[in-house]
Amino acid sequence: MAASEFPFVDFADLAADGRLLVAVDRAGGCRKLDTASGELLAELELPGAVTGGAVFDPAGDQVAIGCADGTVLRWAAEAGGAEAVHLHAHPVSSVAISAGGALVAAGHADGSVSVQVGAAGDAMVLDANAGLTVGFHRAITAVDLDDAGQYLVTAGRSGVVRLWEVSSGRLVDTLRAAGTGVGAVSFDPSGQAVAIGDMQGGVEIRNWRGGESWKFAAHVDSVLALRFGADGRTLLTGGRDCVVKTWYLPSGRQVNEMRHLGGWIRALALSADGSEIIAADGGGSLAVWDQIGQVISARPTAFGPADDIAGPADRGSPTWRAEAGRFAWSSLNCACGRGAAHVPHDFARLVAATTDAEADGAGLLDDVETQNMLFESIVPLMPMAVLALSDEPLSEPARRTVLELILAGVSGDTHYVEQGLGRDGLEDLCRDAIRPHAVLFHRLLQANPTPREATLLGEIVRELG
Secondary structure, eight states: OOGGGSOOEEEEEEOTTSSEEEEEETTSEEEEEETTTOOEEEEEEOSSOEEEEEEEOTTSSOEEEEETTSEEEEEOGGGOSEEEEEOOSSOEEEEEEOGGGOEEEEEETTSEEEEEESSSSOOEEEETTTTOOOTTOOOOOEEEEOTTSOEEEEEOTTOOEEEEETTTOOEEEEEEOSOSOEEEEEEOTTSSEEEEEETTSEEEEEETTTOOEEEEEOOSSOEEEEEEOTTSSEEEEEETTOOEEEEETTTTEEEEEEOOOOBOEEEEEEOTTSOEEEEEETTSEEEEEETTSOEEEEEEOSSSOOOOOOOSOOOSOSHHHHHHTTSOGGGSOOTTSBOSTTHHHHHHHHHTOOSTTTTSOTTTBTTTEETTEEOTTHHHHHHHHHHHHHHSOOOHHHHHHHHHHHHHHHHOEEOHHHHHTTOOOHHHHHHHHHGGGHHHHHHHHTSOOOHHHHHHHHHHHHHHO
């Protein structure tokens, strides 16, 4: 498996009862899976780029997929192919579908929202940013339909959240004024309240009929997924901090916090009897917890990869591979949003590199760290890097990039997301892993390194004190 084949799940959804998962990767693969077994049930060959998500209808029978050409694909997996519903000329940025697929709604990159009833006739187009001066932040990032298909909620990067009557296109209410962008919205089962998750980790519940609202700080980064329980009193939230939380409403009291996935949380569900919480992340991994937040299972699905440390070449000493095998990479956080399952394979690719292009650090630089801000997956990479420097016949390009990774670890700072999750001091852990091997770096400095390597080695030695 080439490094590029580790999927990044751009969009995913779980059926309301958690039985089924639909996931779309950035290479254009769309798959439907059984969550209990991980069995691949159906695949769809997509005609173009997906930009607006893939969501189940309330019964889990149909999937709506939002595309870059302004169309929505309505896919009943058992029927094989998908029906294209042309809604608008602008790329779809969010999508919703009613029970049975009779009603499709899509938010678009230009700030409009289109609604199609049935398969015939022109779509109704609404201006969700009417009366606003929003500049570049026009895209409608989240839409949802109530279970009866009577009302539509729209939200976007402008932060504005609006409620519409579907039959007439009438604006019923503006639930939230311009401000922090919105990452997810969801109606409660009664259709009388809307949950709003913003891009700073906040969640707001608005009862649009009664006028009440509740706000609470849920996550330390963007909220990407919301799901109400059948009783309307339980709310699941998940986001870019890779955490799933359960809340009791309307008090906003946190019940559980679950951290067994390493990728951004893309989809959430509660089992039909409410006994299990299910979540899918951006690496195609799936986790299941009981009501009190104890993990039942956490594993890659048939969509996502298992931890792979074989690499593209059988070369050199196995010592760093043994070190890599000590860690559950799928559960470690990474900047890329898919978890760190790809990291050992990408490191193997780097170790085997012989050219600058092959030693570009893909999957490592700007993944385990970004702009010198560190994520937890960089910590186990430090001893692996030392072992590779000590025991592997590295090429000059590979050795240089390995040194760059080590320098990032010992000179960086913990990313604010990791700090918010209680994982501060990652740079200290990296230094602690590297410091016992300081003699190795001094020896490499004396071995006539290239000017670039000498600079990297010198900075590493200085950071170690």
